């Protein structure tokens with residue numbers, strides 16, 4: 001009878017642990033609707049895409065959502081020099097599905113603009129820094145264009161690495177495991193006394 005009780009307590013604690021772990025995993029990554037706007041397009045306020053990233057702190061695991069009518073716009077990830085010069089040829093990545101999710105899977109600065117001719121010149125361009133990078137310095141320093149077109153330039157389109165996403169929850173789970181273990185000991189000791 002005592003063992004049955006102990007077992008159900010353990011099962012309950014385990015379930016609580018798992019649920020808490022999942023919640024922590026959820027809050028640790030954020031999905032940002034770019035510019036807090038319903039549509040990725042030529043901005044009405046020219047400064048909207050340059051201002052928006054400064055009011056947020058992006059981290060690995062977050063994603064950027066670009067929504068737009070696929071017949072009217074597109075999204076390209078470009079090199080720093082292409083960003084500066086509004087060169088839409090040879091982008092790192094091209095998307096035109098109207099619902100483009102860019103996953104931030106590494107630290108660094110990422111440069112986006114529209115693949116449509118003339119849109120970049122009309123300030124439809126966005127620079128997002130992940131980690132401690134200084135976006136401004138990265139984008140504006142002339143030296144950054146030196147390695148801008150290096151073939152090793154990585155793009156971050158892809159799925160969120162699972163280990164990254166779950167690292168905080170597994171830490172939490174191990175913390176909870178020790179709590180559960182000591183609780184179990186206490187119960188066992190109490191039962192045998």
Ligand SMILES: *[C@@H]1O[C@H](CO)[C@@H](O)[C@H](O)[C@H]1NC(C)=O
Pocket residue numbers: 060107130131132
């Ligand atoms: C990314 O940058 C953050 C903040 O500087 C740092 O804590 C983290 O360790 C970095 N991650 C990687 C994978 O470089």
Ligand SMILES: *[C@@H]1O[C@H](CO)[C@@H](O)[C@H](O)[C@H]1NC(C)=O
Pocket residue numbers: 063101102103157158159160
């Ligand atoms: C970003 O991650 C989501 C969810 O993991 C995935 O569905 C989506 O395809 C990824 N985006 C790209 C461009 O790979």
